[in-house]
Amino acid sequence: MANPDEPGKEHPKPDAKPPRDWGGALDVAEAEPIAATQRHAPKQPAPASVPEKLYEKSPTVHNKRIDGPFRRFKWAVMIVTLAIYYGTPWIRWDRGPYAPDQAVLIDLANRRFYMFGIEIWPHEFYYVAGLLIMAGIGLFIVTSAVGRAWCGYACPQTVWTDLFQHIDRFFDGDRNARVRLDSAPWGASKIARRSGKWTVYLLISFWTGGAWIMYFADAPTLTYEFWRGDAAPIAYATVAVLTATTFVLGGFMREQVCIYMCPWPRIQAAMMDEKSLLVTYKDFRGEPRGSLKKSQKNPGDYGDCVDCLQCVQVCPTGIDIREGPQIGCITCALCIDACDRVMKDVGRPRGLIDYATLEDCEAEAVGKPARPAWRALLRPRTLAYLMIWSGIGGAMLFALGTRTHTEISVQPDRNPAFILLKDGSVRNAYTLRLRNMESRPRTMEIALDGLPGAVLWTDTIGQENAARSQAVDVPADATQTVRAYVVASPDTAEQNFSIRVTSLDEQRETDAEQTLFTSPGAAQ
């Protein structure tokens, strides 16, 4: 495939960067294996002039369309992630009449978090903390195994930028047409294209903001209320903010977010080592670069790189991967697709730009056979992360499976600690909180465990019905506060006892909490 553009024009900032001296690379690799391992040591290029202004106008990236295995994989990831994001709130999940039927719902107003068959209460927030820790370690695993694959494929910034770049292509054509349109004067055609494009940006952004709020309320109801104007102000504000951020970050700032704003590339850079997979230009094979004509004229003088700049043109962040690993590279591998296609056309082996580890590159540079990239996946560090990750996940699943849905907490009255009744007996009062974490109303029995001879009644069950145990109705999925009065004979000493709750259904879940019975008598 011939280069459709003139190379000199396409090189980014041709004046800012001096031509780099690539000549020595191949010779060093062949002549001195030890020196070859220092290929990536910083080299000192010739000093350049100081920019005169204190700000830098970001060059617009017009990436060229490309097709290939990685591009198709990127399509698949984009479709799956967008489908998950837009579609999840609309999945229904029957939980019976007492709980919402939305599969994933963060019900902030009622302080419940529903995720398919799992329901989390605020006091179980450690499950959410565990999920966040798993997400963090999950990123470590991914980084350790496949480098910045998160950045390249799954990060929302990448996915939405990719989507918006496709819209650019749809309205304005491919790279060259877009570059021409950018420099064209404003006219009817340009205004029409721009306004059409930005309208679509805005629609997608609005849809993105709208999808977000669906996670926090019943989606069909909220949609109805939203368009009627009855939704909460926070819903409109959230949609407005997210529409604006999507529009600006996805439509205009794009790679600037990755390069200037995102902390993650910096963290990832610290986590990567010579065994991490990254998108690498195999300079030992490509340099010195020369066009097809030159290498045909002087066979043996030039490397495999034909300097067609396809890798630069398809890059969504506008970098030149041949300059080596850099923070602007999100490892989306589109340059691999582009280069492989060119190599096929010129009849050279694929993989001049490829996923490889720096260690493998060094081995390959001194003539050892190339190691397949998948073998970089399995290494002790990745496996250690995987074990920690699955350990936390397993522990959480175990805890979820064995947790009880009936709980009690007991808080004794401290002022007054005890009350003397007319007949001389001693009464203590307790505030009980009965938690029914099932989505149906249940009857629970509260009973005294210990404290012989004592009886109890509650604020709704009169003293005339005082007994060792009482049945209390607890609403579905709720905490019932019960004020309980425990009365014991005058000579009862101060002592510990427990109040036990048992669900009066086939589950017969039980929980007890120890507390103190205070009395004027001496402690036992």
Place this chain on the structure above:
Amino acid sequence: MMANETGPGKRIDEPTGTETVGHEWDGIEELNTPLPRWWLWTFYATVAWAIAYTVFYPAWPMIDRATSGVLGWSSRGELAEDMSAADLARQDVFERIAATDIEKIASSPELQQQAIAGGAAAFQVNCVQCHGAGAAGIAGGYPNLNDDDWLWGGDLEAIENTLLHGIRWEGSDQTRLSYMPGFEGIFDEAQLDALVQHVLSLSGRAQPNASGAETYAVNCAACHQPSGEGDQIQGAPALNDAIWLYGSEAAQIRQQILYPKHGVMPGWKDRLDPATIRMLATYVHSRGGGEASPQPEEAQEEEATVAFNGQP
């Protein structure tokens, strides 16, 4: 390139071609990398925002007060708005409670909960000075409201009435009013000792005393009743139970016979609205010792058997 061409300490960093800022810490230098343009404009926007803010909102300190801002916003004003909004939100509950007969509040558990919560709040403002934060009273004459002993009646209506009109309170002609006469100079020492012993024997604290019983029957039984169960109609305390407002020691009982104390509670009808008084009554009644409302006949003696029924 030489350092003095670009300023003191500044030099061009060769690998990047960027000027340094001119500081150096242990050999570490910082590049003066240019800002992206959007970043610069964001900074300018924050400056513009700050200036606009000081125009619209209270900001610049002057001699005696700060500039008030053209919007006229103030944190006090906002608080006042929030408070009246909260009052407005409670309005409905207050109206419902005021319109509901106090005996009927319990039939709506939700309304009862609101009444108890509202009563608890009002109690902390108006009642804790005498009855204590836990409503347990203060030794020496301020009754405990948690127990099942009531001087003037412990059902909802009786408590509400006491709250409205007070006890021995000059502000209402319906106030609870009764005085125990002082018996100074009426009994001789032996009679007094016998009477104290008899009173103590009513709750099993002393041996029965026949002469004391005789004195009691003549002088005390009219109000305190023959077996000492007291009379809530006239606020005569029960003497046969474990609860003693002014102390259960012989000397304290003797003191009370000779020089009786009379507690005074203000009525609240002029100071609190009817709904708040109703909520207070509901709260006090809910403290664990509230008596059942008098039923139409039948179960009137139920309350007397509300006694400890566990094992001794």
